[in-house]
Amino acid sequence: MLAQLISISSIERPYVALGLEGSANKFGAGIIRHDPDGSTHVLSNVRHTYITPPGEGFQPRDTALHHREWALTVINEALKKAVVSMHDIDCICFTKGPGMGAPLVSVALVARTLSLLYRKPLVGVNHCVGHIEMGRQITGTQNPVVLYVSGGNTQVIAYSQQCYRIFGETLDIAVGNCLDRFARVINLSNDPSPGYNIEQEAKKGKRLLPLPYATKGMDVSLSGILTSIEAYTADKRFRPDGPSAEDGEDIITPQDLCFSLQETVFAMLVEITERAMAHIGSRDALIVGGVGCNERLQEMMGIMSRERGGNVFATDERFCIDNGIMIAQAGLLSFRMGFETPLAKSTCTQR
The missing domain is CATH 3.30.420.40 (ATPase, nucleotide binding domain)
Known part of the structure; x- marks a missing residue:
C-alpha cells in the first residue's frame, strides 16, 4: 500500500x-x-x-x-x-x-x-x-524527513525504496503522551487539549531546570524525563499556585516545569531529525501529528533546518x-x- x-x-x-x-x-x-x-x-x-x-x-x-x-x-x-x-x-x-x-x-x-x-x-x-x-499535500514539500509527533506516536520517518521507513522513534512513551500525563500531574485543563495548555504555560516559564537528556542513537526515551519532571512537584521549592510575596527567587513554578519539559524534549526531537536529514541528504523537514502544532517545536526545527540550508514545513491545527x-x-x-x-x-x- x-x-x-x-x-x-x-x-x-x-x-x-x-x-x-x-x-x-x-x-x-x-x-x-x-x-x-x-x-x-x-x-x-x-x-x-x-x-x-x-x-x-x-x-x-x-x-x-x-x-x-x-x-x-x-x-x-x-x-x-x-x-x-x-x-x-x-x-x-x-x-x-x-x-x-x-x-x-x-x-x-x-x-x-x-x-x-x-x-x-x-x-x-x-x-x-x-x-x-x-502534510505533503498542504505544504507542497516533496521528499522531506518527517517528524511525526502525537499523543501515541513519536517517529522520524523518511521515504526510501518505495516505502516510508522509520529512522528513529521513542523507546517507551510518545511525546504527546508525556506532555498529557504531566498536564494531569499539575491539573491543567484538557480543553482544548493538555498539550496546548502546557504550551501556553511554557511561554510564561523563566527557569530551565535540569532534566535527563535521553537520546539513544536515532531513538529517544521519555519515561525517565516524565519521572524527573514529576519529582519537581514534590520539591519544597515548588509553588503550584505561583510565587507569593514572601517567596524569594529560588522557587519552582508550574510554568517553569512546562518550559523545561518542552525545551528538553523538543531539543531531543530536533537532534534525531537532523541526524536523519544528514543520513539521507535531505534539507527539508516536515512536522506532522498533533504535537506538530506546537509553535516552539516549529521554531526550534526551523532554526535547525535553516542552518542546514533548508526549510521546515508544518500545518495548523486543522490538519x-x-x-x-x-x-x-x-x-x-x-x-x-x-x-x-x-x-x-x-x-x-x-x-
Whole structure:
C-alpha cells in the first residue's frame, strides 16, 4: 500500500472520498476531491473531541462510546458543508490503525455500515501515512524527513525504496503522551487539549531546570524525563499556585516545569531529525501529528533546518490534529491506484 501512494496516474473524472478518523479521542469526518487537472480540494473537515475533566485521561471504552454517539452528527455535517451526498462518494476511507482498540473498532463499524448501505468500496488507511500524506499535500514539500509527533506516536520517518521507513522513534512513551500525563500531574485543563495548555504555560516559564537528556542513537526515551519532571512537584521549592510575596527567587513554578519539559524534549526531537536529514541528504523537514502544532517545536526545527540550508514545513491545527480529511487523502490516493479493503478484512490493529 505505501508504495502505491507515491506514483499517481492521471484521471478522467473527479474522485470524491469520505474519510473517517477515530484512533484516539477525536472523531473526524472529511471529504476530499481530486480533479483531472491534478488539483486537490478539501470540501469539508469536521471533528468532535471527547474532553475529560482536568487530571483525567480518556479511557478506550468511554472514547468508543463518544465516537458512536457523535458519528452521524459529524458525518452529516461534513456532507452538508461539502454540498455532496453519500451517492456522490467514490470510496469510504477509515483508520485501520494504529490507535486505541475500542475507538478504532467503532469507526470501522461505522465505515462498514455506510459501505453496505450505499454499496461503496472501503479503503483502510494507516493513520501515520494519513498524517504524512496530508502534510505533503498542504505544504507542497516533496521528499522531506518527517517528524511525526502525537499523543501515541513519536517517529522520524523518511521515504526510501518505495516505502516510508522509520529512522528513529521513542523507546517507551510518545511525546504527546508525556506532555498529557504531566498536564494531569499539575491539573491543567484538557480543553482544548493538555498539550496546548502546557504550551501556553511554557511561554510564561523563566527557569530551565535540569532534566535527563535521553537520546539513544536515532531513538529517544521519555519515561525517565516524565519521572524527573514529576519529582519537581514534590520539591519544597515548588509553588503550584505561583510565587507569593514572601517567596524569594529560588522557587519552582508550574510554568517553569512546562518550559523545561518542552525545551528538553523538543531539543531531543530536533537532534534525531537532523541526524536523519544528514543520513539521507535531505534539507527539508516536515512536522506532522498533533504535537506538530506546537509553535516552539516549529521554531526550534526551523532554526535547525535553516542552518542546514533548508526549510521546515508544518500545518495548523486543522490538519496537524487527528482529522478525517487526512484519512480521505491517503485513502483516495490508494483507491485511485486500485487498492480496496475487502469487507472481510476491514479489521483494525492497535500497533
